[in-house]
Amino acid sequence: MKKQADLLFQILSLATLIIALAALGALVYDIFVDGGSRLSLSFLMNTGSRNAEEAGVYHALMGSIWVIALTGLLALPIGVAAAIYLEEYGTRSRLARFIELNIANLAAVPSIIYGLLGLGLFVRLMGMGQSVMAGAATLALLALPVVILSTREALRTVPSSIREGSYALGATKWQTIWNQVLPMALPGVLTGLILALSRAIGETAPLITIGALTYIPFAPDSVWSKFTVLPIQIFNWVSRPQAEFKANAAAGILVLLALLLSMNAIAIIVRDRFQRRGRA
C-alpha cells in the first residue's frame, strides 16, 4: 500500500514534468506551423509594409542588433566594475551588503518599471528622445543585475592562491585583479554577459514604454536614430486581426528565436574555447 502510493506519487511528479515539456514542444511546433512557410530571404530583407506578404523584418532585426550591441557596451564595463568592487574590495562593509541586497531586489523589479524609468529619465529628463541610445540605456539598467551576479560568480572561481602569488611578487591589488584575476574569470564574465543580453533582446514592454513603437520602416544609422525592435514588430503583427499578419508574427518569432539560439551558441563556444586555452 505504502509502496503503491509512493509509485503513484513518483508517476504524478514525472507527469507534471512531462506536461511542462510537452507544452514547450507545442509552443515550438505551433510557431513552426504558423510561420515556417513565411520565412524566406525576402522576409529578412524587406522592411515594414501595409501588405502582409511584402512586409519583412529587416528594420526590426537591425534595430534589435543596434540596441543589443549598445546595451552590451554599456552594461559590460559597469557591471564588471561593480562586481569587482563587491567581490574584491567591499565584501565586508555594511554598505556593500546594502548594495548587494539592492541588486538582488532590482533583479526582480518588473521590466515595465524600467521602461517607466527610461521614459522619465533618459527620454524626457536627459532629452535622448526615443533613440537607440535611450533604449540601450534602459535595457542596460535592466541587464546590470544579471551581469553583476554572473561576474561575481566568475570571480569567485579564481583560486585565492593566484591572488596571493601575485601579491607575493609585489603587485598591487588592482594589478593583481587586472593582470591575473580578470583574465581567468573572462570566459565566465562573457558567458554571463551574453546570457543577460539574450534575455534583453526578447524584452518588449520597457521599449514600448519608452516609445519605441512607432512605425519605423528603416534601420537605424546612428545611436540617436529612432528605432523599432523585433519583439515590438512581432507584437504589432500579433495585435492585427488578419491571419496573414499572424503568420508574419510567427515568422518574426522564428527569426527572434534563431537570434537567441545563436547568442546562446556563441556563449557556449566562448566558454569552451577559453577553458581549453586556460588548461593548455
Next chain:
Amino acid sequence: MITTRALEWIIERLLFLCAALSVLTTGGIIFVLAFETYEFLLEVPVIEFLTGTEWTPLFANRHFGVLPLVAGTMLVSVIAMVVALPMGLLAAVYLSEYAPSGFRRVVKPILELLAGVPTVVYGYFALTFVTPLLQSFLPTLSGFNALSPGLVMGLMILPLVSSLSEDAMRAVPNGLREGSYALGATRMQTALKVVVPAAFSGITAAFILAASRAIGETMIVAIAAGQQPRLTGNPFVPIETMTAYIVQVSLGDTPQGTLEYRTIFAVGMLLFIMTFGLNLVSTWLRERFREEYA
C-alpha cells in the same frame, strides 16, 4: 610609488561608483514614479484612486479608480500561481528526490528554456493556440480572457518555482532523509513530510518571487487578456491588468504632462510597491533559510 598608490585609490572609488549605480537606479525609479504620481494625486484624490471601482481615464467621462486594473492583475496572477505552484513543486520534488542525476542534467536545462522564451512569444502562443484550444470545449470563452494568459503565464514561471524550490530541497542535509528512511518511511513520505517542511522557507521564497513575477508580467496579458478594465473574478471575459494598461497608453499618443499620461506612472508606482514588497519578503525568507543550514 605615490602615483601607483593614488591610482589604486582612484580605481577603487571608480569601482565603487559603478556598484553604487544600482542604488541610484532604485532611487531613480522611486524618484521618477513618485514625482509623476504626486502630480497625479494633486488632481485625483488618493482615496478615489485606491478605492474607485471604475477606470476610464481615456474616455470623456473620466474615472480614476484603479481597482478594476488591480482585480485583473490579481485574477491572471492567481490562475498562473494555481498552475505554477503545484506543478513547479512536484517537478522540483521529482528532480531533487527521485530523478537519476543523468536525467536531471538533461531535463533541467530544457525546463529552464521555458524561462528563456521571450514573453511576446508566450503572448502569441496564448492568443493563437491556447485560447482557440480552450474555446473548443469552453464555448463561452471570449477571444480575449484571463484564463488563457493565466495558464500560459503559469507555464512561464514554472521553471522559476521548480529551480528555486529544488535548490532549497537539495540544501536540506542528507542526515534528515536518512533518519526518515531509517524509521521506515517511503520516499514519498520522506519528500512530503521531511524534505518539503525542512525547505519550507526556501520554497515559500520561491512562491513569493513567482507571484511577484506574475504581477509584473506584461506582454502575455497585453496580447491575450484584452483592454477592458473590469472589476470581476470571471476568467472568461476580457479584462485589463495594470501592466497592460501601461502598454496601452504607451502605444497611443497621449501628450506628456496630461493627467492621462500621469496615470501610467501612478499605476506603475502601485505595481512597484506591490512587487518590491514581495521581493523583500522573498529575500528575507531566503536569507533565513540559508542561516538554518549554513
